[in-house]
Amino acid sequence: MMTVAPIATATPAVRSSQVRVGVLLINLGTPDTADAPGVRVYLKEFLSDARVIEDQGLVWKLVLNGIILRKRPRTKALDYRKIWNTERNESPLKTITRSQADKLAAALSDRAHVVVDWAMRYGNPSIKAGIDALIAKGCDRILAVPLYPQYSASTSATVCDEVFRVLACLRNQPTLRVTPPYYEDAAYIEALAGSIEAHLASLPFKPELIVASFHGMPKSYVDKGDPYQQHCIATTAALRRRLGMDETKLLLTFQSRFGNDEWLQPYTDKTMERLAKEGVRRIAVVTPGFAADCLETLEEIAQENAEIFKHNGGAQFSAIPCLNDSEPGMDVIRTLVLRELQGWI
Secondary structure: OOOOOOOOOOOOOOOOOOOEEEEEEEEEEEOOOOOHHHHHHHHHHHHOOOOOOOOOOHHHHHHHHHHHHHHHHHHHHHHHHHHOEOOOOEOHHHHHHHHHHHHHHHHOOOOOOEEEEEEEEEEOOEHHHHHHHHHHOOEEEEEEEEOOOOOOHHHHHHHHHHHHHHHHOOOOOOEEEEOOOOOOOHHHHHHHHHHHHHHHHHOOOOOOEEEEEEEOOEHHHHHOOOOHHHHHHHHHHHHHHHHOOOOOOEEEEEEOOOOOOOEOOOEHHHHHHHHHHOOOOEEEEEOOOOOOOOHHHHHHHHHHHHHHHHHOOOOEEEEOOOOOOOHHHHHHHHHHHHHHOOOOO
16 A cells, blocks of 8 residues: 655755756777676677667577677687777777766866766666766766767667666656767868878878778668668768868778678778779778777777788778867867757756
């Protein structure tokens, strides 16, 4: 039987004179350690997400647990060790995302009621830990910031899924906003173009062309309505306009395919091979879909794809760093956050 407090003894809600607002930067995630056990835990969480692998049926579970999680953690751990931040004993993605949060907090320090934190969709610090920390600091409004310029269900949407799952367990929920994708935002395109120009100016050679490599996705996901491919095309088109390049000088490709299904094409690694065999000797690669350097940029592009290019006849290869916590990169994040906080601060 439910007991109800008499109205005479109930206390009225007291609203603070100044609302505290939380901002939670969220990136994909990383293993906690650069060894097989750490990578196994990370891959288990990542590949068990139905937004990432949509068919989570019995066959997939058998493949995941019987094959992938037995073999892949050892090989991926070796890749992580190539790029690992040994000083902090963490991946560069974690180092950079923390710095982005710290620098955003400093930029908003004149607004004492705004609290900034960071989280990972997979691994640590978790989204739950981030939301709990903001609530503990008195935030009753939270802006979730998925650090993905281009929207996809397997990145942006799964961040929202997890945020909503956390809120679903709370009786007293904070008010929530989520930043939209920013794939052709003027500040983002300008920051990208500026970083490309600055990097090219620092090279001892002049690239014959630039490849814009985005993370791949199964073609079937796009066929079902995911807008990711359209967003990548829009980003590349905006970059071409800003840099004064056409399709022959700034190419669009997709990397990191997994499994046997057809993924979005052209594939980055196959493009590297083809260009080298066609006589291209000098090339630069930019990764506009990543807000921070990670395994896919530092190892897959800067090392693996560089080797593919040179093995097939290429001579000079340069990977352009992500925007990271650079001043232009932080301008993008700050612009996005302040725009979405209108009416709250």
